[in-house]
Amino acid sequence: MTAPLPLISLRSVCRTYRADGVAVTAVRNVSFDIDQGEILAVMGPSGSGKSTLMNMIGLLDLPSQGAIYLEGADVAALTEDRRSSLRARSIGFVFQSYNLLARHNAIENVALPLVYCGVGRKERLERAEQSLEAVGMLHRAHHYPRQLSGGEQQRIAIARALIATPLIVLADEPTGALDSRTGAEILALFAALNEAGQTIVMITHDPSIATQCRRTIRLHDGELVSDETLAPVLPKRSFAS
């Protein structure tokens, strides 16, 4: 028997943009694995390639070189439609600015990914209620985003990210727009979700957030400079550098 496959593997991933005829390398030769059940912080100053990396892990973008494997499958080999469907089923996005649809109420926002999973309306709303309950926002189900505080909106966004029971939740500066107390609540929510087995990747430039994650990857100028696991709960692994 072989060891279980990592959830996501990045192998020598590079991402080069061509802006005004000049090639800009946002991510350079990055390799690491993400295992099922991990909570991982990706740190780095702005412009270090964090967001580009997250877009690639989230199947919104493809590497220029190297490969990304989701459960062992090369995502570049999939069609655009297939990657979209995988996003709906396997990836949960949480954004810094929440990105709720302003013209839909909370429960409709939460149910939205299921539209793209082909789930019927009745089941969508049932599952959205469950998801809202899991983040403690069921009482806000019929409120519109503008009627909610930032912390509440982010909880709704997390409920939306969770609804399709994704393989991985990708959070891009999830507390960036929140005050420190609300931010701490959101982080506690992520910690609880991880306790329940949810794989989470958090992108942040805030070291205090990173310390709450067991594992931290640091990027600088698009390169992976460190990959540390704080508490030695999991056995040490070696990573290609």
Place this chain on the structure above:
Amino acid sequence: MTMLQGFRIALHALRLNPLRSFLTMLGIVIGVASIVTVFAIGAGAQLRLQEQIRSIGANVLMITPGAVYQGGVRLKEGSKLTMTESDVQAILEQIPEVQAAAGSIAGTAQVIHEGKNWNTTINGTTTGHFMVRDWQLASGRYFSGTEEAGAGKVVILGSTVARELFAPGDDPIGAQIRIMKVPLEVVGVLDHKDPSQDDVAFVPLTTAKLRFLGSASNINRDSVAYIIAKVTADGQMAGARSEIESLLRQRHRILAGQEDDFKVQDPAAAMEAQQGAIRTVALLLVAIASVSLLVGGISIMNVMIVSVTERTREIGIRRALGGRMRDIRLQFLCEALVLCLLGGAIGVIGGVTLSMTVARMAGWITSIDSEAIALALAFSIATGLIFGFYPAHKASKLSPIEALKTE
């Protein structure tokens, strides 16, 4: 994402901006309404003509007096009655394609029954007239041979005259009416044919000449104002026509090169030509109305492009949450379609209302058929698809990463 979901999302989006949605679809509303109205009026005009053609009867030729010279002066057509009863006889006997023929003279007079009176056309003719025009009786009988030969004091009423002179429950058959002080017995009432044809009272030709119209200076004992003839089959119309022409030229002693003193007409053919003209005008008007549909489509495209730009972030979010390019395309296509369909539906209602108003106010006959409505709706769906496609395609091609970055 299914079509149904697409439509639901579209309705949701359009409800949020009702004024803008309405203004956007206004071009379609106007276009569809004008198409429906033009169709209704055009179809009504054609219907009216068809009824008139039917009321004349099938395969009927009409022979009327032509222009004549009198001492070198060319007189107005019909100013001299050139046809005679013996012409009628000759046509019947010598032209095998003619199965029935009748001569008529006509004038107008007041008809009186008890307290009621009515001004109508008095047509003196023979029973052949009803054969030529396939005109059935609602009740009673046609003229008898004796009545036709002996100037019998009998009358057959058109349905309008019967309605005007007699109370609804009253049976006109056997009743006495008076025309120019002459008492006549009603022997028959004709079937309803067409409003333009039913306002008439028929008397035997002999009766008309002897008692009513005989004093008119241009009527000699034998002459008739016009002749109608029924040809056995549609394919023989042209042949019968030229045979009648040569027969009458011969009988009227018209030399080669001289102008006919009569005219043979095919009224149904003339009306069909008129019908063709109406159809052409209606098509032209529909074409003009279609231009407003085109303009409506362009305005929908314009608003949709703006809407795609405004909602770039929404598109990015939907893509990140798993919306495929085709889902985004479907969503915006559905919006354009809903706009066009709603506009089309409002336009149909508006067009139907407008044509009914026109029918009432102007007294025109309009006819709204489901085909025109289906066509107008099909046009608006096509407009939605054609003009919605580009903005929808544009939306689906947006890069989700870029779209998420926009404010």
